Amino acid sequence: MSSEPKNTTTSPSDEIDLRALFVAVGNFFRRLSLNILYLIIFLRNAVFRHKVILIIGGVAGLIGGYAYHNVARPFYTSSMVVNSYYFKGNLIQNAFDNLNELCSEGNHITLGEKLHIDSLSASYLKSFSLEPIISEESILETEALISQLDVGEDARLIESLRSRIAIENQTTYKVIAEVFNNQVFPELDSAVVKFLLENKFIQKRIDVSRIDVRAKADKLRAEQLRLDSLKGLVYLTYAKLAAEDNQGNNNVYVDSEARMLDPLSIFREDLRLYDEEQGLRRKLELRDEIEIIDGFTLFTRPQTPSRKKAMIYGFALGFGLALLLGFLLDFNRYLNQVEAQRNQPQPA
Numbered sequence: 243m244s245s246e247p248k249n250t251t252t253s254p255s256d257e258i259d260l261r262a263l264f265v266a267v268g269n270f271f272r273r274l275s276l277n278i279l280y281l282i283i284f285l286r287n288a289v290f291r292h293k294v295i296l297i298i299g300g301v302a303g304l305i306g307g308y309a310y311h312n313v314a315r316p317f318y319t320s321s322m323v324v325n326s327y328y329f330k331g332n333l334i335q336n337a338f339d340n341l342n343e344l345c346s347e348g349n350h351i352t353l354g355e356k357l358h359i360d361s362l363s364a365s366y367l368k369s370f371s372l373e374p375i376i377s378e379e380s381i382l383e384t385e386a387l388i389s390q391l392d393v394g395e396d397a398r399l400i401e402s403l404r405s406r407i408a409i410e411n412q413t414t415y416k417v418i419a420e421v422f423n424n425q426v427f428p429e430l431d432s433a434v435v436k437f438l439l440e441n442k443f444i445q446k447r448i449d450v451s452r453i454d455v456r457a458k459a460d461k462l463r464a465e466q467l468r469l470d471s472l473k474g475l476v477y478l479t480y481a482k483l484a485a486e487d488n489q490g491n492n493n494v495y496v497d498s499e500a501r502m503l504d505p506l507s508i509f510r511e512d513l514r515l516y517d518e519e520q521g522l523r524r525k526l527e528l529r530d531e532i533e534i535i536d537g538f539t540l541f542t543r544p545q546t547p548s549r550k551k552a553m554i555y556g557f558a559l560g561f562g563l564a565l566l567l568g569f570l571l572d573f574n575r576y577l578n579q580v581e582a583q584r585n586q587p588q589p590a
Contacts, residue, residue, distance in 0.1 A: 292568035296561060303560020307553040314552075316544035318424040322431060323375065323535040325414040326445045328515050334415060337441060338372045354445040357433040359426075366423040368584070370546055375414040383385050419538065420545070435532050448531045459522040469512045476505050 252441035289296060344353040345367050417434055421427065438444060547555065 256564070280315055288565070288568050288572060292564070295568055296564045298561040299564025300557050301560070301563075303556040303558065303563075304383050304553050305556070306560065307556020308549065310556065311549045311552040313545070314546055315422055316546040317419050317420050317422050318420065318541055318543075319545050320424075320427050320538045320541055321416050321418045321536075322434065322538045323414065323416050323533055324435070324532055326438070326444075327413055328444045328451075328534040329413050329415065334442070335372055336368045337438070338417070341437075341529070343371045344436045356437055357430075358436050359429060359433050361372075363426050363429065366421050368420040369423055369545065370420075371418040373416040373418065373444060375416055376412065414535070424542065426542045431534060431537040432446075435534065438532055444531075451531075452526060455526055456521050459519050459526070462519040464523070466515050466519070467513060469508060469515070473512070474509055476508065546576040 257386065341353065344356070346369075348365075350364040353367060354361045358366065419427070419430055422428075439448070492543045546552075
């Protein structure tokens with residue numbers, strides 16, 4: 243039984259013609275280069291055709307930039323970082339939105355009353371903005387919490403949870419202020435803190451917290467008084483033992499149940515309670531409910547562009563608009579030619 247050899251010859255149509263591929267790629271880049279060249283030629287011709295318009299546009303832009311620099315009111319930007327346990331994201335944002343409304347309305351009297359500054363200083367305020375600052379530790383905790391939740395791979399739900407947790411955990415914010423006079427910055431630190439402290443929601447939470455802290459400090463003081471009584475009992479016990487010349491161990495029996503107490507632990511506990519009480523009293527005295535991490539910095543360079551930059555920007559804008567006008571004129575001329583050709587009578 244004979245077997246015929248299989249035909250292993252591959253037809254030319256089944257193979258990739260590398261030569262044709264290279265030719266196609268070369269033609270593509272050649273056409274691309276020609277199109278770029280045509281565009282450059284078109285731009286050059288457009289510039290020569292509309293040079294008067296371009297010159298007028300550039301000069302007008304220069305004049306406009308110079309006028310803007312002289313008319314525009316220069317402003318300065320600085321920021322401060324504040325931290326508080328009592329902050330609530332949406333509440334703080336709404337409070338500064340109200341300040342912005344007063345700035346935009348030019349209501350300097352009410353703005354000064356809100357910030358406890360005079361109306362002249364309030365007139366220099368341009369705007370306020372707020373940015374939350376989330377620590378890396380909070381980000382890691384948020385991601386760990388989300389990973390423990392059974393949310394699958396729903397990206398929208400994960401992002402919603404991440405945003406909700408971030409809003410609830412925001413305690414540190416950057417307050418960005420724009421002013422027309424940089425000499426206002428030194429007094430804005432205390433002004434912003436007073437403004438936040440007078441918020442009814444924050445003030446209520448602070449009052450409740452201070453009541454709790456004061457109650458805890460009073461309780462610690464009462465515990466110290468009990469320990470003082472116990473220390474007196476220990477003193478009497480040791481005095482009695484010394485009088486009887488009783489050489490026992492360091493453990494002292496002070497009640498009927500003969501419960502053993504270490505006298506040193508009593509003094510250590512008394513010192514610990516005293517330190518904790520003093521810390522709470524210090525917190526009440528310092529009133530550090532809102533902490534300034536970094537205050538406003540007085541910068542001397544305004545955010546508005548210099549005269550040179552303003553004129554350059556104006557020239558670029560004027561030249562660009564003039565060039566666009568030239569293109570529109572050329573396109574309109576082309577449309578008129580097409581319409582004229584269509585309206586020409588056809589030969590019989």
